[in-house]
Amino acid sequence: MLRYIIFRFFAMVPTLLIASVLIFSIIELPPGDYFETYVAELQASGETVDPQKIEYLRKEYGFDKPVWQRYFSWVWGMTHGDFGYSFEYERPVSELIGSRLMLTMLLSFVTIIFTWVVAFPIGIYSATHKYSFGDYSFTFLGLIGLATPNFLLALVMMYFAKVWFGTSIGGLMDPVYIDQPMSWGKFGSIAEHMIIPVVVIGTAGTAAMIRRIRANLLDELKKQYVITARAKGLPPTRTVLKYPFRMSLNFFIADIGSILPNIVSGAEVVAIVLSLETTGPLLIRALKSQDMYLAGSFLMFLAVLTVIGVLISDIALAILDPRIRLQGKPEK
Amino acid sequence: MNDSSLPRPGKPLGHYVSTAEFDPYSIEQLTPEQEKYFFASQRQLIWWKFKKHRVAYWSALILLFFYVVIAFAEFIAPYELTRRHQDSIYAPPQGVHFFKDGEFVGPFVYQRVRTLDMDLLKRKYAANEAKTYRVGFFCDGDEYKLWGLIPSSKHLFCIRDGGTLFLLGTDRLGRDLFSRIIYGARISLTIGLIGVAVSFILGISIGGLAGYYGGWVDNIVQRMIEVLQSIPSIPLWLALAAIMPVTWSPLLVYFGITIILGLLDWTGMARAVRSKLLSLREEDYVMAAQLMGARPSRIIARHLIPGFMSHLIASATITIPTMILGETALSFLGLGLRPPVTSWGVLLNEAQNISVVVLYPWLILPVVPVIVVILAFNFMGDGLRDAADPYQ
Numbered sequence: 001m002l003r004y005i006i007f008r009f010f011a012m013v014p015t016l017l018i019a020s021v022l023i024f025s026i027i028e029l030p031p032g033d034y035f036e037t038y039v040a041e042l043q044a045s046g047e048t049v050d051p052q053k054i055e056y057l058r059k060e061y062g063f064d065k066p067v068w069q070r071y072f073s074w075v076w077g078m079t080h081g082d083f084g085y086s087f088e089y090e091r092p093v094s095e096l097i098g099s100r101l102m103l104t105m106l107l108s109f110v111t112i113i114f115t116w117v118v119a120f121p122i123g124i125y126s127a128t129h130k131y132s133f134g135d136y137s138f139t140f141l142g143l144i145g146l147a148t149p150n151f152l153l154a155l156v157m158m159y160f161a162k163v164w165f166g167t168s169i170g171g172l173m174d175p176v177y178i179d180q181p182m183s184w185g186k187f188g189s190i191a192e193h194m195i196i197p198v199v200v201i202g203t204a205g206t207a208a209m210i211r212r213i214r215a216n217l218l219d220e221l222k223k224q225y226v227i228t229a230r231a232k233g234l235p236p237t238r239t240v241l242k243y244p245f246r247m248s249l250n251f252f253i254a255d256i257g258s259i260l261p262n263i264v265s266g267a268e269v270v271a272i273v274l275s276l277e278t279t280g281p282l283l284i285r286a287l288k289s290q291d292m293y294l295a296g297s298f299l300m301f302l303a304v305l306t307v308i309g310v311l312i313s314d315i316a317l318a319i320l321d322p323r324i325r326l327q328g329k330p331e332k
Numbered sequence: 333m334n335d336s337s338l339p340r341p342g343k344p345l346g347h348y349v350s351t352a353e354f355d356p357y358s359i360e361q362l363t364p365e366q367e368k369y370f371f372a373s374q375r376q377l378i379w380w381k382f383k384k385h386r387v388a389y390w391s392a393l394i395l396l397f398f399y400v401v402i403a404f405a406e407f408i409a410p411y412e413l414t415r416r417h418q419d420s421i422y423a424p425p426q427g428v429h430f431f432k433d434g435e436f437v438g439p440f441v442y443q444r445v446r447t448l449d450m451d452l453l454k455r456k457y458a459a460n461e462a463k464t465y466r467v468g469f470f471c472d473g474d475e476y477k478l479w480g481l482i483p484s485s486k487h488l489f490c491i492r493d494g495g496t497l498f499l500l501g502t503d504r505l506g507r508d509l510f511s512r513i514i515y516g517a518r519i520s521l522t523i524g525l526i527g528v529a530v531s532f533i534l535g536i537s538i539g540g541l542a543g544y545y546g547g548w549v550d551n552i553v554q555r556m557i558e559v560l561q562s563i564p565s566i567p568l569w570l571a572l573a574a575i576m577p578v579t580w581s582p583l584l585v586y587f588g589i590t591i592i593l594g595l596l597d598w599t600g601m602a603r604a605v606r607s608k609l610l611s612l613r614e615e616d617y618v619m620a621a622q623l624m625g626a627r628p629s630r631i632i633a634r635h636l637i638p639g640f641m642s643h644l645i646a647s648a649t650i651t652i653p654t655m656i657l658g659e660t661a662l663s664f665l666g667l668g669l670r671p672p673v674t675s676w677g678v679l680l681n682e683a684q685n686i687s688v689v690v691l692y693p694w695l696i697l698p699v700v701p702v703i704v705v706i707l708a709f710n711f712m713g714d715g716l717r718d719a720a721d722p723y724q
Contacts, residue, residue, distance in 0.1 A: 018559045026568070029575045147653070147706035149660050152680065152699050159689045265566035269661055273684070283567060284665060287574040299571060303563045310562060 004318055012307055019303045024071050027296040084293030093297045101301055104278040108263050114202045115209055123213030142207030150266050151273045154200045161196055201266040205259045213248055220244035250321050256313035261306050381719040388715020391708035402518045408488045409511035410497055412474040417506035423457050425501040425694050439467040465495025501694040512674055513698050519675035523590050524655040528648050530594025535601025540632045543609025557599045565596055573667040582673040589668055593655045608640045642720040650713035653706040676702050
């Protein structure tokens, strides 16, 4: 077991290395750099620019060095907790994104829980009541959720939340609680504001998950041991829950790997619409103004988060299912 | 055959050939239906199976309808894409009526009267039931050039005598939303196709290489796919879209976006191709081709790919909705297509504000065709995937 975990852990390293190269080249690709944008902006507003200062800044941040040197210093810095410097906010990146990343993580985590809580019972119902009216309507609802663009759903739900429940619009908490220490009131406010983003981000993933658990459970229900259990007179609920359900649980956990990137993606877009204080709005701003270290470290962080999430799901799966522990990979 | 032709006892039997026609299949006679089924080409089998899948079949018809509409967008849209009606800014949808005073008179609309509410600073539109305008068919309206070539001014339907016909209302510049949705469909529906074509080519060639050669090529490709799948796609799209210079012409941006969508989407396709190839390359007919001196590219393209092409096409169909949604999201966030190019995402960009939802709810109507198209592609993809394996 320990060997498996260690192996999986080291398999992460090349993945992250490739990801860092990819992200760095994407960030480097646009012509010009932040200083050019900055100078152009200053000139447009009629201010004079001291070329020496710009030259100094360039040197300070290593923009006179070749690309590969900058790449290595970026990666080297990241392994030491130095994520570079945001030119726009004139603060270290780590200061800027710490709390936002926490909120992104929290949001993703709650969304996964939501997806599970919704998909579990519906998936089981759909599988045991195959082709029934309920099965069809759940499938249809799920498909609608899949087909509606997330951002629009967020917008419309925000409106109705305001009209029906009086929730303040936008943000992850009421404005009064910003910069306040954690309290029950703040917690409640955050929980209240979390409902819409979680539901909106969750809809797409839930539909896919219901379909998958239904298919898996259906396969399982056809097997002989289920028939035996039924023939012996086991009550229907127990028949389903005792073994077939446990089998399909594996797929649930294995699925985290595939839905986590989607959830983080969805969280970004929804966050922009709802102006949540997560990574989304900051990322898009950084991308537009070529604040490259901020954008790069952000993307890298999201990649690390997802890879770790997948790792955790793999390990959990290995604990749950001895076959994977022994064979080294999940059965599909 | 009668008794006299039999030899006498003790003599050998003479050589006899029956003159009756010989039918080797006489024992297992096929009914016409069976015959039709057994001798059908693969394409026919797929078609029959697909037709049986009612939902998929109807979805395909709906999609076909959409594509016919975008082919003749100029003719079907009642107004030109950029035609502005200064008197009807933010006008709500107009209802089309058929009966007047309990009598059928054909489609018509009531006159619109605009008043300004000075308290709310809002334009108000009311119907004046005294004055009606007939809706005509195949009549003259805004001039256009069909496919940029054929000048014409005929429209499928338009309003007579200088009235207005805004089936889905107008936007902040007084442009007809219905016409803009039709023109926008042109971009939104083709972007998915081109994007899928890009990812299809990438997926087949990269997955093909990995699957055929195996070994370290396979390893590198596998890692690449893993990385691409583990990074959340929308932030990556955003980053790539931000690269495109602002100075690019709208057409270049359009192609840029399709390529970005395709660039990140090939992974699933490559995986499918790879796993199929890994199992198929052990087949005897591949060995035969190798012995005859065929090159890898020929073996992959001539002998291996056709074996699961139909399956690939089916799975490609399922990824089209992701592309359409991706374009919509990018344009909505202002990093995708920009006006004057009109796509569904660009139209929805106007509805970005919550005040729009409250004051001008019809501006979020472009989401309806988005949902319909995505559902239709999903159902059709499901049906195609089932049908692609007609013997199952």
